[in-house]
Amino acid sequence: MAATYDYAIVGNSAAAINACEAIRGVDREGSIILFGEEKYRCYSRPLISYLVAGQIESRGMYYRPSGFYRSMGVEFRKGTRVEEVHAARKTLTTDGKEKVKWRRLLLATGFKPFIPPVPGLEEIDYLTFVSWDDARRMLARTARPARVLIVGAGLIGMKAAEAARARGAAVTVVEKMERVLPQALDAEASRMVWERCREAGIDIVTGQGVAELESRGNGKGRAVLEDGGEMDFDLLVMAVGVRPRVELAEGAGLDCSRGIEVDGHQRTSLEGVYAAGDAVNAMDVVLGRPSINALWPVAALQGKYAGLNMAGKEVPYPGCNSMNAVEFFGLPVLSAGIVNPPDDGYEVISRRSDAGDYRKVVLRGEVLVGMLVAGRIERAGILTSLIQERANVRRVKNFLLEEAFGHIHLPRSVRQERITETAAGIMKAEAARDKGV
Amino acid sequence: MIRIVPREEYCIGCRLCEIHCIVQHSRSKNIIKAFKSERRPVKRVEVEEEGHVSFALQCRHCDEAPCVTACLSGAMQKDPRTGAVVNDPERCVGCWTCILVCPFGAVRRDEAEHKAVGKCDLCPDLEVPACVANCPNEALLMVEE
Ligand SMILES: Cc1cc2nc3c(=O)[nH]c(=O)nc-3n(C[C@H](O)[C@H](O)[C@H](O)COP(=O)(O)OP(=O)(O)OC[C@H]3O[C@@H](n4cnc5c(N)ncnc54)[C@H](O)[C@@H]3O)c2cc1C
Ligand code: SF4
Ligand code: SF4
Numbered sequence: 001m002a003a004t005y006d007y008a009i010v011g012n013s014a015a016a017i018n019a020c021e022a023i024r025g026v027d028r029e030g031s032i033i034l035f036g037e038e039k040y041r042c043y044s045r046p047l048i049s050y051l052v053a054g055q056i057e058s059r060g061m062y063y064r065p066s067g068f069y070r071s072m073g074v075e076f077r078k079g080t081r082v083e084e085v086h087a088a089r090k091t092l093t094t095d096g097k098e099k100v101k102w103r104r105l106l107l108a109t110g111f112k113p114f115i116p117p118v119p120g121l122e123e124i125d126y127l128t129f130v131s132w133d134d135a136r137r138m139l140a141r142t143a144r145p146a147r148v149l150i151v152g153a154g155l156i157g158m159k160a161a162e163a164a165r166a167r168g169a170a171v172t173v174v175e176k177m178e179r180v181l182p183q184a185l186d187a188e189a190s191r192m193v194w195e196r197c198r199e200a201g202i203d204i205v206t207g208q209g210v211a212e213l214e215s216r217g218n219g220k221g222r223a224v225l226e227d228g229g230e231m232d233f234d235l236l237v238m239a240v241g242v243r244p245r246v247e248l249a250e251g252a253g254l255d256c257s258r259g260i261e262v263d264g265h266q267r268t269s270l271e272g273v274y275a276a277g278d279a280v281n282a283m284d285v286v287l288g289r290p291s292i293n294a295l296w297p298v299a300a301l302q303g304k305y306a307g308l309n310m311a312g313k314e315v316p317y318p319g320c321n322s323m324n325a326v327e328f329f330g331l332p333v334l335s336a337g338i339v340n341p342p343d344d345g346y347e348v349i350s351r352r353s354d355a356g357d358y359r360k361v362v363l364r365g366e367v368l369v370g371m372l373v374a375g376r377i378e379r380a381g382i383l384t385s386l387i388q389e390r391a392n393v394r395r396v397k398n399f400l401l402e403e404a405f406g407h408i409h410l411p412r413s414v415r416q417e418r419i420t421e422t423a424a425g426i427m428k429a430e431a432a433r434d435k436g437v
Numbered sequence: 438m439i440r441i442v443p444r445e446e447y448c449i450g451c452r453l454c455e456i457h458c459i460v461q462h463s464r465s466k467n468i469i470k471a472f473k474s475e476r477r478p479v480k481r482v483e484v485e486e487e488g489h490v491s492f493a494l495q496c497r498h499c500d501e502a503p504c505v506t507a508c509l510s511g512a513m514q515k516d517p518r519t520g521a522v523v524n525d526p527e528r529c530v531g532c533w534t535c536i537l538v539c540p541f542g543a544v545r546r547d548e549a550e551h552k553a554v555g556k557c558d559l560c561p562d563l564e565v566p567a568c569v570a571n572c573p574n575e576a577l578l579m580v581e582e
Contacts, residue, residue, distance in 0.1 A: 018506065046509045050530050060528060063511045297507035297534060304506060325533040332546075334537045377533060379542030385503075406542055407494060408485035412445075418540070419494065420442065 004101040005033045005075075007310060008092060010082045010248060011108030012036025013045060014296050015277030015303030017063060019106050022307025024072050030311070032074045033100060039079040040132055042068065046296055048135035049159040052142075053166035061132065085252040087270040104272050104310045107249050107260060108303060111242040111278040111294055113156075120213035124221050126236040129160040141219065141235050142167035149223055149233035151210055153180040155326065157239030158193075161202050162328060164237075172203040172231060174223070176240075179206055184324040186339045188350070188358055189374050196329040205229075242294055244279040259292050264316045266306035274310055276302035285319035286337040286369050286387060293322045323384060334377045336384040337370035338362050346370075351401045359401050366394040376403055438520025439559060440580050441569055443492040447576035448484070450491035454568035454577060455480045458495075461560055461567035479545045479555035482568050493568060493577055495557035496543040498522045504535035504544065513553075520582075521559045526552045 007023055007030055009016050016034060023032060036042070043061040050056045069076040081095040091101050113128040115121070127137055138160070142148065148164040150157050153175035165171045173180070179190040180197070194204060205225070212224040213236070223231045246256035254260055254268055259281035266274045266282070276282075277299035284291040298320045305317040323336035341348060341362055346369070350360035357375030361368060361383065367390055371383040382405065386393060393400065399409040407415040456468070462478040463471035471477060482495040502522050504513045512528035513535055515521070524535075524544075531551035536544045545555025560566040569577045 044510050046532065047530060056530060060510070060530070296509050297538060300506050323537055325537040327531070327533060332533055334533060336537065377536055378545050381536055381539035381544070382542045384537055385540030404485070406483075406485045408487040408490060408492070419497065 002091060002099040002101045004031075004103070006030035006103050007032040007106070008100060008102035008104070009034040009106045009108060010085075010092075011106075011110055011277065012038065012040075012042050012076075012078075013108065013110055013277070014063075014299035015108035015110070015306070016106065017042045017068075018300045018303035019108060019276060019307035019310070020072055020074055022304045023311045026308060026311035026313050028073075032072070033077065033102075034069070034074050035077045035080050035082050035094065037079070037081040038131060038133070041066070041076070041078065043132055044296075045130065045132075046159075048129065048132060049163040051132075051135050052138050052163035055166075082248060085248055085273075087252045087273055090272060102272070104274065106303075106306055106310060107268070107273065107275040107279065108277045108299075108306075109245045109248055109279045110299070112245040113238065114241040114243045115238055116240055118210055118213055120215065120221075121238075123215035124213055124236055125219040126238050129156055129163075129237055129239055130242070135163075138163065138235075138237075139167070142169045145169065146234040147232060148172070148235045148237065149174065149231060150237045150239055152239035152241065153177070153182075153204065153206070154239060154241060155181065155184060155324070156242070157237070158197075158326075158328065160237045160239055161197070162200075164235075165200060165202050169235075170203075171201070172205065172233075173197075174208050174210060174225065174231075175204065175206045176209045177206065180204060181326070182340075183322075184326065184335055184339075185333060186335075186360065186372055188352070188360070189333050189335070189339075189372055192331060192358065192374055193326075193328050193333065196331045200329045242278070244281075244292060246279055249275065249279065258290075261290070265309045265314065266302060266317055267309065274306045276306040283317065283319035284321055285390065286321040291322070293320055295323065297323065318388075321387060331374065332377045333372065333374040334380045334384075335370075335372040336380075337368075337387040338364075339370045339372045341370070349397075349401060357403070359403070361400045363393065363397070366392045366397075368393045368400070371400075379403065379406060382406060438498070438582055439566075440498060440582060441495060441557070441559075441566060442578045442580055443494055444576050444578060445490055445492035447574045448492045449574060449576070450484055450486050451573065452484050453571050453573060454482050454493045455484060457567040457571040458482045458557075461563070476549065479547045481545070481555055481557045483542070493572075494541060494543065495568065496522060496539075497541055498557070498559070503538040503540065507534050507538045509534050519559070519561075521561070522556075523558050524552070524554050524556060526550065526554050529553055 042063045044063045084093045146169045148169040150173045214222045244259035260275040278294040281290045347363040360372045362370030373380040396409045512525045529552045569579045
């Protein structure tokens with residue numbers, strides 16, 4: 001007889017760990033089993049570039065302290081892949097042929113790199129840059145001076161470029177679009193980042209794809225670009241994009257053409273089965289429709305709400321938006337919501353200060369739907385929160401581009417509510433005190 | 438847990454809270470040294486001012502803290518004992534995700550250390566946080582919950 005668990009969780013990253021913690025916040029007793037395919041306890045995936053660059057050591061990779069699973073009362077199956085989920089029987093089977101029964105199941109299977117079909121690619125021992133193991137491989141293969149070719153200038157490609165450059169490698173990035181970080185940034189911020197990268201010695205070729213690859217053995221080779229240009233490399237990193245990792249969900253019978261579909265409570269269409277994280281097509285409050293925002297904070301938030309709902313607390317997922325915090329070679333850039341308006345139904349206001357800082361907000365009617373701040377980023381979170389709240393900003397529009405924009409510019413009642421919301425009891429205490437009670 | 442509540446009708450925008458916050462988080466805790474000879478710490482409270490209105494604002498130590506959920510490294514945590522949201526500089530990598538999501542603009546960068554340590558820690562070594570203790574007008578209140 002297979003053992004039965006109140007909760008089974010597949011995945012061991014942002015969504016899974018936050019789900020665990022949320023479940024335990026509600027249910028101290030229920031049994032939890034958690035499966036992670038990778039041979040690590042939970043670590044922070046975005047930190048792999050910091051590790052390669054030598055900014056942190058291995059022990060800095062862990063997302064939670066050692067002893068986490070024990071303290072949470074979680075049975076952790078490290079290095080174990082779940083191969084099959086049978087939703088009707090509420091069972092799952094692992095690659096070690098262990099069979100487990102569950103009452104509630106969370107699919108937090110994350111993303112996988114998308115590998116385009118480039119002629120010659122199969123012959124080359126290339127890298128992706130999405131896991132701790134990938135980081136180890138990059139460290140080993142940049143131990144001696146190397147020419148590194150990175151295909152794709154999205155977040156992962158640029159992080160790989162930064163890391164390889166910190167290792168002393170000669171780095172070239174090839175990107176099909178006309179600019180770097182085309183999704184997270186607008187044209188101006190892209191240019192600013194590009195400038196920094198160029199100063200740091202990274203070569204970036206845009207508007208170009210790799211047409212063909214030719215192996216020279218040991219991972220080395222030559223790339224032929226679409227315009228016929230050629231480039232030799234010692235290490236090739238493929239970073240053109242990521243896709244939801246849905247083979248398990250598909251096998252269980254879920255429609256996953258755009259990622260795992262969930263309702264407002266992170267429930268899938270199968271009874272007792274929940275999903276959270278990069279594998280999921282969940283509500284984007286700015287777009288007003290489900291979208292995949294493959295980002296750590298979004299995965300963590302979804303995990304948290306999935307966990308709460310699995311444990312029986314009926315709370316709707318508040319929704320998220322596309323938001324990015326990046327820094328390249330000393331230039332921090334934060335963005336949230338829509339930074340590249342798709343049509344002219346938006347109002348864009350921006351300013352570049354003498355000091356070189358850049359600030360931009362995007363409005364749809366009177367509602368703030370996007371922001372981007374580069375340089376002095378300190379208070380940009382206030383803008384993010386107004387975007388998330390779909391706030392009408394008509395009365396404060398003239399202040400949005402100011403670095404000092406803050407609660408002082410909001411109507412007094414709004415500001416007081418925001419500031420004291422976290423402490424409902426406080427104002428009462430204060431009122432009592434003012435009355436001399 | 439304790440919370441700090443600003444009262445804008447009493448604030449005169451003198452910014453003594455900012456100064457005492459800096460001193461309290463300096464190495465020597467001496468006002469002259471903190472401003473003249475040591476590396477000056479980042480202030481963890483900010484006076485917002487527009488026209489005649491001003492008030493001091495620092496981290497709200499949110500119950501459902503967005504910065505804690507969003508933090509990439511796990512450095513930002515809510516202390517279950519004190520309720521304070523604190524950043525562990527050992528683990529912080531300076532990715533600025535907390536700055537991106539904090540609705541109060543309450544996190545600052547420590548650019549020299551490349552850490553997001555510039556946030557209120559409720560002065561764990563003091564009975565009363567330095568900003569509250571040193572506000573001449575009682576425009577900052579400490580409330581025990
Ligand atoms: C280099 C890099 C830099 C990044 N930087 C940032 C950043 O700065 N900011 C940001 O917001 N985001 C960043 N991201 C994105 C962020 O890492 C992801 O959004 C986040 O990891 C998603 O978390 P998740 O829980 O959905 O799943 P994932 O992190 O994808 O983890 C899923 C886990 O599930 C496991 N798994 C899958 N299927 C099975 C199975 N069948 N059985 C057992 N285990 C399984 C996988 O092995 C994996 O460990 C970055 C990503 C990379 C690669
Ligand atoms: S830093 Fe901001 S989000 Fe985090 S607890 Fe403080 S006020 Fe809340
Ligand atoms: S800057 Fe530090 S505390 Fe803030 S989110 Fe990043 S790692 Fe966490």
